[in-house]
Amino acid sequence: MDAHVREMTTGDIDAVSEIRVRGWQFAYRGLMPQGHLDALDVEEDAAARRKFWAGRPPGVAALVAERGGRIVGFSGFGPTRDDDQDAGAFQVYAIYVHPEQIGTGAGRALMDATLDRCRTAGAPSVCLWVLTHNERARRFYERAGFTADGNTATEDVDGVPVPEVRYVRRLHGSGAP
Template identity: 70%
Template sequence: MDLRVREMTEADLDDVAEIRVRGWQFAYRGLMPQSYLDAMSPEADAAARRKRWADPRPGAVGLVAEREGRVIGFAAFGPTRDEDLAAGAHEVYALYVHPDGIGTGAGRALMDESLDRCRTAGVELVVLWVLIGNHRARRFYERAGFGPDGTSTAYDVDGVAVPEVRYARRLGGPPAGDTAPRGSMRT
Protein backbone atom coordinates (compact mmCIF):
# COMPACT_ATOMS: atom_id res chain seq x y z
CA MET A 1 0.00 0.00 0.00
CA ASP A 2 1.62 3.21 -1.20
CA LEU A 3 1.64 6.18 1.12
CA ARG A 4 1.72 9.62 -0.44
CA VAL A 5 2.25 12.98 1.30
CA ARG A 6 1.04 16.06 -0.54
CA GLU A 7 -0.09 19.60 0.14
CA MET A 8 -3.51 19.94 1.68
CA THR A 9 -6.27 21.36 -0.50
CA GLU A 10 -9.62 22.84 0.40
CA ALA A 11 -11.23 19.59 -0.77
CA ASP A 12 -9.39 17.79 2.08
CA LEU A 13 -10.93 19.84 4.91
CA ASP A 14 -13.75 17.42 5.75
CA ASP A 15 -11.29 14.51 5.95
CA VAL A 16 -8.87 16.57 8.03
CA ALA A 17 -11.65 17.56 10.43
CA GLU A 18 -12.69 13.91 10.84
CA ILE A 19 -9.08 12.92 11.54
CA ARG A 20 -8.57 15.71 14.07
CA VAL A 21 -11.76 14.95 16.00
CA ARG A 22 -11.20 11.18 16.03
CA GLY A 23 -7.54 11.76 16.86
CA TRP A 24 -8.38 13.96 19.84
CA GLN A 25 -11.04 11.54 21.07
CA PHE A 26 -8.53 8.68 20.87
CA ALA A 27 -5.32 10.33 22.07
CA TYR A 28 -6.72 12.63 24.77
CA ARG A 29 -9.06 10.19 26.53
CA GLY A 30 -8.26 10.57 30.22
CA LEU A 31 -6.20 13.72 29.59
CA MET A 32 -9.13 16.08 28.96
CA PRO A 33 -12.71 16.11 30.18
CA GLN A 34 -14.59 13.33 28.41
CA SER A 35 -17.63 15.59 28.02
CA TYR A 36 -15.51 17.96 25.92
CA LEU A 37 -14.18 15.14 23.73
CA ASP A 38 -17.67 13.65 23.30
CA ALA A 39 -19.06 17.01 22.20
CA MET A 40 -16.49 17.43 19.41
CA SER A 41 -17.93 17.13 15.93
CA PRO A 42 -16.23 16.78 12.55
CA GLU A 43 -18.86 19.11 11.05
CA ALA A 44 -18.07 21.95 13.48
CA ASP A 45 -14.33 21.39 13.06
CA ALA A 46 -14.68 21.46 9.26
CA ALA A 47 -16.64 24.73 9.43
CA ALA A 48 -13.87 26.31 11.55
CA ARG A 49 -11.25 25.00 9.12
CA ARG A 50 -13.06 26.57 6.19
CA LYS A 51 -12.95 29.96 7.93
CA ARG A 52 -9.21 29.57 8.58
CA TRP A 53 -8.70 28.43 4.97
CA ALA A 54 -10.24 31.70 3.78
CA ASP A 55 -7.84 33.70 5.99
CA PRO A 56 -4.70 31.55 6.40
CA ARG A 57 -1.86 32.17 8.82
CA PRO A 58 1.00 33.71 6.80
CA GLY A 59 3.61 31.07 6.00
CA ALA A 60 1.50 28.14 7.23
CA VAL A 61 1.65 24.89 5.27
CA GLY A 62 -0.79 22.01 5.46
CA LEU A 63 0.06 18.47 4.35
CA VAL A 64 -2.00 15.31 4.11
CA ALA A 65 -0.97 11.67 3.99
CA GLU A 66 -3.09 9.46 1.81
CA ARG A 67 -3.13 5.77 1.12
CA GLU A 68 -5.13 4.29 -1.76
CA GLY A 69 -6.72 7.71 -2.36
CA ARG A 70 -7.93 8.05 1.25
CA VAL A 71 -6.60 10.82 3.52
CA ILE A 72 -5.42 9.16 6.74
CA GLY A 73 -3.39 11.91 8.39
CA PHE A 74 -2.43 15.56 8.27
CA ALA A 75 0.19 17.99 9.52
CA ALA A 76 0.36 21.77 9.65
CA PHE A 77 3.42 23.90 10.32
CA GLY A 78 4.73 27.41 9.87
CA PRO A 79 6.22 30.32 11.79
CA THR A 80 6.03 29.80 15.53
CA ARG A 81 3.35 31.51 17.58
CA ASP A 82 5.72 31.67 20.57
CA GLU A 83 7.05 35.18 21.14
CA ASP A 84 10.00 34.01 23.26
CA LEU A 85 11.73 32.32 20.30
CA ALA A 86 14.01 33.92 17.74
CA ALA A 87 12.54 35.10 14.47
CA GLY A 88 12.56 32.34 11.89
CA ALA A 89 11.71 29.52 14.31
CA HIS A 90 8.91 27.32 13.07
CA GLU A 91 6.24 25.27 14.82
CA VAL A 92 4.47 22.05 14.00
CA TYR A 93 0.94 23.23 14.80
CA ALA A 94 -0.70 19.84 14.36
CA LEU A 95 0.13 16.29 13.34
CA TYR A 96 -2.64 13.71 13.53
CA VAL A 97 -3.28 10.32 12.01
CA HIS A 98 -6.69 8.68 12.07
CA PRO A 99 -6.68 6.10 14.91
CA ASP A 100 -7.07 3.35 12.29
CA GLY A 101 -3.83 4.52 10.65
CA ILE A 102 -1.59 4.73 13.72
CA GLY A 103 1.52 2.63 13.27
CA THR A 104 1.35 2.64 9.45
CA GLY A 105 4.16 5.16 8.89
CA ALA A 106 1.82 8.01 8.01
CA GLY A 107 2.83 10.10 11.03
CA ARG A 108 6.52 9.58 10.35
CA ALA A 109 6.07 10.50 6.66
CA LEU A 110 4.20 13.69 7.61
CA MET A 111 6.86 14.66 10.16
CA ASP A 112 9.71 13.92 7.74
CA GLU A 113 8.12 16.01 4.98
CA SER A 114 7.38 18.88 7.40
CA LEU A 115 10.98 18.92 8.65
CA ASP A 116 12.40 18.59 5.12
CA ARG A 117 10.38 21.62 4.02
CA CYS A 118 11.52 23.61 7.05
CA ARG A 119 15.14 22.63 6.42
CA THR A 120 14.86 23.60 2.73
CA ALA A 121 13.47 27.00 3.79
CA GLY A 122 16.50 27.56 6.05
CA VAL A 123 14.64 27.09 9.33
CA GLU A 124 17.04 26.23 12.15
CA LEU A 125 14.64 25.58 15.04
CA VAL A 126 11.30 23.74 15.00
CA VAL A 127 9.06 23.48 18.08
CA LEU A 128 5.78 21.83 18.92
CA TRP A 129 3.49 21.53 21.93
CA VAL A 130 2.43 18.18 23.37
CA LEU A 131 0.24 17.27 26.33
CA ILE A 132 2.43 16.17 29.21
CA GLY A 133 0.40 12.99 29.70
CA ASN A 134 0.37 12.04 26.00
CA HIS A 135 3.17 9.48 26.29
CA ARG A 136 2.59 7.92 22.86
CA ALA A 137 3.00 11.29 21.13
CA ARG A 138 6.00 12.21 23.29
CA ARG A 139 7.77 8.98 22.30
CA PHE A 140 6.95 9.66 18.64
CA TYR A 141 8.38 13.20 18.81
CA GLU A 142 11.46 12.04 20.71
CA ARG A 143 12.16 9.41 18.01
CA ALA A 144 11.90 12.28 15.49
CA GLY A 145 14.68 14.14 17.32
CA PHE A 146 12.60 16.50 19.46
CA GLY A 147 13.02 16.98 23.20
CA PRO A 148 11.54 19.15 25.95
CA ASP A 149 13.08 22.62 26.05
CA GLY A 150 12.01 23.51 29.59
CA THR A 151 8.93 25.50 28.62
CA SER A 152 5.50 24.44 29.78
CA THR A 153 2.04 25.81 30.28
CA ALA A 154 -1.53 24.70 30.85
CA TYR A 155 -4.72 25.71 29.15
CA ASP A 156 -8.30 25.45 30.28
CA VAL A 157 -10.61 22.82 28.81
CA ASP A 158 -14.08 22.99 30.39
CA GLY A 159 -12.61 24.19 33.69
CA VAL A 160 -9.78 21.61 33.78
CA ALA A 161 -6.15 22.67 33.44
CA VAL A 162 -4.51 20.62 30.68
CA PRO A 163 -0.70 20.81 30.99
CA GLU A 164 1.53 20.77 27.94
CA VAL A 165 5.25 20.99 27.31
CA ARG A 166 7.14 22.50 24.41
CA TYR A 167 9.45 20.23 22.46
CA ALA A 168 12.17 21.56 20.17
CA ARG A 169 14.53 20.29 17.50
CA ARG A 170 17.39 22.01 15.78
CA LEU A 171 17.71 21.25 12.10
CA GLY A 172 21.21 20.56 10.82
CA GLY A 173 22.79 21.06 14.22
CA PRO A 174 22.95 19.59 17.71
CA PRO A 175 19.75 18.39 19.43
CA ALA A 176 17.53 21.16 20.72
CA GLY A 177 17.16 21.92 24.39
CA ASP A 178 17.04 24.89 26.68
CA THR A 179 15.85 27.16 23.88
CA ALA A 180 13.85 29.15 26.42
CA PRO A 181 14.40 30.08 30.04
CA ARG A 182 13.22 27.44 32.49
CA GLY A 183 9.75 28.11 33.78
CA SER A 184 8.78 30.40 30.95
CA MET A 185 5.17 30.12 29.93
CA ARG A 186 3.56 29.91 26.54
CA THR A 187 1.46 32.95 25.73
Protein backbone atom coordinates in the same frame (compact mmCIF):
# COMPACT_ATOMS: atom_id res chain seq x y z
CA MET B 1 1.72 0.40 1.09
CA ASP B 2 3.61 3.59 1.90
CA ALA B 3 1.79 6.81 2.63
CA HIS B 4 2.00 9.49 -0.04
CA VAL B 5 2.34 13.03 1.40
CA ARG B 6 1.16 16.10 -0.49
CA GLU B 7 -0.10 19.65 0.02
CA MET B 8 -3.52 19.93 1.59
CA THR B 9 -6.24 21.49 -0.57
CA THR B 10 -9.62 22.92 0.39
CA GLY B 11 -11.14 19.72 -1.00
CA ASP B 12 -9.36 17.80 1.79
CA ILE B 13 -10.89 19.76 4.66
CA ASP B 14 -13.76 17.35 5.44
CA ALA B 15 -11.37 14.39 5.66
CA VAL B 16 -8.87 16.40 7.73
CA SER B 17 -11.60 17.46 10.16
CA GLU B 18 -12.73 13.84 10.54
CA ILE B 19 -9.14 12.82 11.37
CA ARG B 20 -8.68 15.74 13.79
CA VAL B 21 -11.87 15.02 15.72
CA ARG B 22 -11.34 11.23 15.83
CA GLY B 23 -7.67 11.81 16.66
CA TRP B 24 -8.53 14.04 19.61
CA GLN B 25 -11.18 11.63 20.86
CA PHE B 26 -8.69 8.76 20.72
CA ALA B 27 -5.43 10.42 21.83
CA TYR B 28 -6.83 12.63 24.57
CA ARG B 29 -9.16 10.12 26.26
CA GLY B 30 -8.35 10.37 29.96
CA LEU B 31 -6.20 13.48 29.38
CA MET B 32 -9.03 15.97 28.76
CA PRO B 33 -12.61 16.10 30.04
CA GLN B 34 -14.60 13.38 28.26
CA GLY B 35 -17.56 15.74 27.81
CA HIS B 36 -15.35 18.08 25.79
CA LEU B 37 -14.15 15.24 23.58
CA ASP B 38 -17.66 13.86 23.10
CA ALA B 39 -18.90 17.30 22.04
CA LEU B 40 -16.36 17.66 19.20
CA ASP B 41 -18.19 17.85 15.89
CA VAL B 42 -16.66 17.10 12.49
CA GLU B 43 -18.92 19.52 10.61
CA GLU B 44 -18.21 22.38 13.02
CA ASP B 45 -14.49 21.67 12.80
CA ALA B 46 -14.65 21.65 8.99
CA ALA B 47 -16.53 24.98 8.92
CA ALA B 48 -13.95 26.59 11.22
CA ARG B 49 -11.09 25.07 9.18
CA ARG B 50 -12.53 26.43 5.90
CA LYS B 51 -12.79 29.92 7.40
CA PHE B 52 -9.24 29.76 8.76
CA TRP B 53 -7.82 28.31 5.54
CA ALA B 54 -9.37 31.06 3.42
CA GLY B 55 -7.55 33.74 5.42
CA ARG B 56 -4.58 31.85 6.80
CA PRO B 57 -1.50 33.87 7.73
CA PRO B 58 1.53 33.90 5.43
CA GLY B 59 3.77 30.87 5.80
CA VAL B 60 1.12 28.60 7.30
CA ALA B 61 0.93 25.31 5.43
CA ALA B 62 -0.65 21.90 5.73
CA LEU B 63 0.11 18.47 4.33
CA VAL B 64 -1.98 15.33 4.06
CA ALA B 65 -0.92 11.71 3.97
CA GLU B 66 -2.81 9.42 1.63
CA ARG B 67 -2.85 5.67 1.42
CA GLY B 68 -4.82 3.91 -1.30
CA GLY B 69 -6.46 7.20 -2.32
CA ARG B 70 -7.75 7.85 1.20
CA ILE B 71 -6.49 10.65 3.45
CA VAL B 72 -5.14 9.03 6.61
CA GLY B 73 -3.37 11.94 8.31
CA PHE B 74 -2.44 15.60 8.22
CA SER B 75 -0.01 18.13 9.60
CA GLY B 76 -0.21 21.89 9.98
CA PHE B 77 2.84 24.09 10.48
CA GLY B 78 4.26 27.55 9.98
CA PRO B 79 5.99 30.39 11.79
CA THR B 80 6.27 29.80 15.51
CA ARG B 81 3.77 31.47 17.82
CA ASP B 82 6.35 31.47 20.64
CA ASP B 83 8.21 34.77 21.05
CA ASP B 84 11.20 33.15 22.76
CA GLN B 85 12.15 30.90 19.82
CA ASP B 86 14.91 31.53 17.27
CA ALA B 87 14.21 34.15 14.61
CA GLY B 88 12.62 32.32 11.69
CA ALA B 89 11.71 29.26 13.76
CA PHE B 90 8.70 27.20 12.75
CA GLN B 91 6.10 25.36 14.79
CA VAL B 92 4.18 22.17 14.16
CA TYR B 93 0.65 23.22 15.09
CA ALA B 94 -0.91 19.81 14.55
CA ILE B 95 -0.03 16.36 13.33
CA TYR B 96 -2.61 13.59 13.47
CA VAL B 97 -3.29 10.29 11.81
CA HIS B 98 -6.56 8.42 11.89
CA PRO B 99 -6.54 6.16 14.98
CA GLU B 100 -6.63 3.09 12.70
CA GLN B 101 -3.39 4.30 11.07
CA ILE B 102 -1.31 4.68 14.25
CA GLY B 103 1.87 2.64 13.92
CA THR B 104 1.65 2.26 10.13
CA GLY B 105 4.30 4.85 9.20
CA ALA B 106 1.83 7.52 8.07
CA GLY B 107 2.73 9.77 11.00
CA ARG B 108 6.45 9.33 10.35
CA ALA B 109 5.96 10.18 6.65
CA LEU B 110 4.05 13.32 7.63
CA MET B 111 6.66 14.37 10.18
CA ASP B 112 9.53 13.80 7.76
CA ALA B 113 7.80 15.85 5.04
CA THR B 114 6.89 18.59 7.53
CA LEU B 115 10.48 18.87 8.76
CA ASP B 116 11.77 18.88 5.17
CA ARG B 117 9.43 21.79 4.38
CA CYS B 118 10.53 23.71 7.48
CA ARG B 119 14.19 23.09 6.61
CA THR B 120 13.63 24.24 3.00
CA ALA B 121 11.98 27.42 4.32
CA GLY B 122 15.19 28.13 6.23
CA ALA B 123 13.85 27.55 9.72
CA PRO B 124 16.72 27.06 12.18
CA SER B 125 14.47 25.06 14.49
CA VAL B 126 10.95 23.71 14.94
CA CYS B 127 8.92 23.60 18.13
CA LEU B 128 5.65 21.97 19.10
CA TRP B 129 3.48 21.61 22.19
CA VAL B 130 2.26 18.25 23.49
CA LEU B 131 0.08 17.28 26.43
CA THR B 132 2.41 16.43 29.29
CA HIS B 133 0.75 13.06 29.93
CA ASN B 134 0.45 12.03 26.26
CA GLU B 135 3.23 9.47 26.45
CA ARG B 136 2.58 7.97 22.99
CA ALA B 137 2.95 11.37 21.30
CA ARG B 138 5.99 12.27 23.36
CA ARG B 139 7.74 9.05 22.28
CA PHE B 140 6.85 9.80 18.65
CA TYR B 141 8.34 13.31 18.86
CA GLU B 142 11.45 12.08 20.65
CA ARG B 143 12.03 9.47 17.93
CA ALA B 144 11.73 12.33 15.41
CA GLY B 145 14.60 14.17 17.13
CA PHE B 146 12.65 16.58 19.33
CA THR B 147 13.57 17.18 22.96
CA ALA B 148 11.60 18.80 25.76
CA ASP B 149 13.09 22.23 26.45
CA GLY B 150 11.65 22.71 29.96
CA ASN B 151 8.89 25.16 28.97
CA THR B 152 5.41 24.30 30.13
CA ALA B 153 1.95 25.77 29.81
CA THR B 154 -1.50 24.89 31.05
CA GLU B 155 -4.65 25.13 28.97
CA ASP B 156 -8.07 25.31 30.59
CA VAL B 157 -10.44 22.80 28.99
CA ASP B 158 -13.95 23.05 30.41
CA GLY B 159 -12.56 24.18 33.75
CA VAL B 160 -9.94 21.43 33.94
CA PRO B 161 -6.24 22.32 33.75
CA VAL B 162 -4.48 20.42 30.95
CA PRO B 163 -0.67 20.70 31.20
CA GLU B 164 1.55 20.87 28.10
CA VAL B 165 5.28 20.71 27.51
CA ARG B 166 7.21 22.23 24.61
CA TYR B 167 9.53 20.19 22.41
CA VAL B 168 12.16 21.67 20.07
CA ARG B 169 14.30 20.29 17.27
CA ARG B 170 17.21 22.13 15.66
CA LEU B 171 17.30 22.02 11.86
CA HIS B 172 20.17 24.33 10.94
CA GLY B 173 23.21 25.61 12.82
CA SER B 174 24.86 24.18 15.91
CA GLY B 175 23.33 21.01 17.22
CA ALA B 176 21.43 20.30 14.02
CA PRO B 177 21.06 16.59 13.30
